[in-house]
Amino acid sequence: MTTLEAAEHEAEAKGTPQSTVKTRKRPVWMERPNPLVQVVKAIALFISVILVIIPFWSVLATSLADQKTINKSAGGMVMWTSSPSLNAYKAILSGGVVTRAMIISIGITVVGTLLSLATTAGLAYWLSRKSFGSKPMLLLLLGAVLFTPGLIPSYLVVKEFNLLDSWWSLILPVMVNAFNVIVMRAFFQELPQELFESAEIDGASSFTILTRIVLPLSKAVLAVIGLFYAVAYWNAFFNALLYIQTTDKWPMALVLRTFVVNQTTIGGDQVGMSEVMPPQLPLQMAILVVAIVPILIVYPFLQRHFAKGVMIGAVKG
C-alpha cells in the first residue's frame, strides 16, 4: 500500500503517472542489454499486441467482404477483401432490429452516464466535506463495496419496483457505483480546501461551490469515471438479459448475443433491406463492428486519464 501511496503523490506532482520518472536513458551503471534477451522480449510483446489486433482486423475485413470473398474462404472469416462494400452496414443501419437496438443503447448510455455522474459527484461531494451525516453514510458506502447482494434478491427488488421490462431497470440499479464514489471523494478531498473556505466567506452556497469550483477542477476524474459508467451502460448484458423481456426493447448487447454469438439468421424483415440481402457473416460482423466503434471513438480521448483514475481508486479504496 505504501508504494501505491507514493505512486499517487508522484503522479500528482508529475501529472502524467505512467511516464516514469525520467525519459528512459540507460543509466551509467547499467550494462549494455543482452541482444538475445532484447529480441525475445520484443517478440513476446509483438505477439501479445498482434493477438489483440488480429480479431479486430479480421472482423472489420469480414464485415466489408462481399459474397465472392466469403465463398473463397469457405464461408469463414477473411483478413483481406479486394472489393470492400458497405452493404452490410447499409442493411443493419437502415432501420430494423439493429438500428433500434443501437438507438436504445445510445439513449441508455447517454441518460445513464449523465445521471450517474450527477448522483456520484453529488454523493462524493457530500462525503468529502465534514458535514451532517457524512460519516455514517461513508460506512454505508464501504459496506456496499464489500457486500454484494445476490442475484435473486436484486432481481426481486427490481421486480417489486415494477421496473421489469423497463429501460430504467438497466439504469437505476447500477446508477451509483460505490467504488466510483470513493474514488471521486478521494479526488475532491485533495483539492485545495482554502478555495472552498474563501468561496464560503464570499457567500457561495454548497451548490455554487460544487458547480463553480469543484467540478471544473475535477475534469480528469469526471472523464475517467464517466468513461467507466458509459462503457458499463453500453456493454450492459447481464441486466438486460435479466430484466428486458420484450424483443422490441433489446439493447445492443442482446442483439449481439442473438445474432452474433448464437448465430440466429438475420432475415430481410429484421433489417431495413428486403430485396437483396448481404451474406450473413458480413452482416453479423457489421453488428459486431457497430457495437465496438463507440468504445473506440471515446477511447483515445480519455486514455490519458486512465492511470490516474485507477491509481486513486487503488489507493483509497
Place this chain on the structure above:
Amino acid sequence: MREAISTGDVEDAALQRGRFSRTMRRLSRDKLLVGIGLPGAIVIILFHYLPLLGNVIAFQDYQPYLGITEAPFVGLTNFSFLWDGNPAFLNALVNTLILTVIQTVLVFPVPLFLALLLNSLAGEKLKRLLQSILYLPHFLSWVIVVALFQQMLGNAGMLNTFLINHGLPQIHIIGVPDLFKGLLTTQAIWKDAGWGTIIFLAALSQVDQQLYEAAAVDGAGPWRRLWHITLPSLKGLFILLLILRLGNSLSVGFEQIILQQGPVGLEASEVLDTWVYNNGIIGGNWGMSAAAGLVKSVIGILLVIGANKLAHVFGERGVYEK
C-alpha cells in the same frame, strides 16, 4: 460536535435544547449539502441494501404471487442442497472451485509478467503505444469478446479456415467440454491482462532507482536485480490484489459462461452463479437459489478475512490492519 458550531450564541442555545435539536440544527445548516448527496445515497440504499435484506427469502418458501412479506418461513430447508448432495449443485461447486484455482494461478500473474516486459522497454513512445493497444480489450463487453473468439477459434473460424486451406487437421476449440475451462482462461487473459498492468507499472515506476544502482555496483546482474529488488518491491501490492481477488473468487465470469453454455452443456460449464440463475430466475426455484447465493457471499467474505490473516502472518499489511 462542539467545534463544528461556529458562534458562541448558537452553541449555547443548541446545548440547551439538547442532542436532538443540535442534530436538527446541523442538518439545517448542511441541508443543501445533504440534498446534493441524497439522490446518490437513496440509490445505494434502494439497490444495494434493500436486496441485501431481500436475502431473507433464502429462509422462506418464496412464491412470486405472495411477495416477500407474505411468504412463510421455512428455516434452513432451502439450504438442503448443502447436505443432501444435490448432484447439479455439487457439479457447479466443483467447476467453480477448479476455475477459481486455474484463474488464480494462471490468469492473475499474467499482468505482472506483461508489466515487467513493458517496463524493460527503452522507448517511452513505443511503450505508450503498446499499452494503449493492450488496454483496449478491457473495455469490450463479454458478448463482444465471446463473439470475437467464436469467429477466430470456432469451427468455421479463422484458425480452422487457415488450417483447412493449408491442408492441416482442424482443431475444435469452441463447444468442446474438455477444452471449456482453457477457453475461459484464455478469454480472461485476452480481455484483462493488459488492463491489469496499469497498477503494476505505476508501482514499478516508484521503485527507488538508487537501489538498482547500488546493486549494480555490488555486482548484481539484471536478473539478480529483478529478483532481489523489483519483485520484493511489488510483493505487498501483489498480495493486496490477490486478497481482493479472493473475495470475488467464487464469481468466475458469469456473463462469459452464460453466453457459451449452449454448445458445451451444463456439466462442463455450470458454476455457482449460473446455477443460481438457471435454478432461480429460469427454474423458479427462488428460495433455494437465494440460499446458494447467500452461501457463496459468505464464503467470499470468509476467504478475504482468512487471506488477510494469512498476509499478517507473513508480515504484510493486507487489505486492512489487524
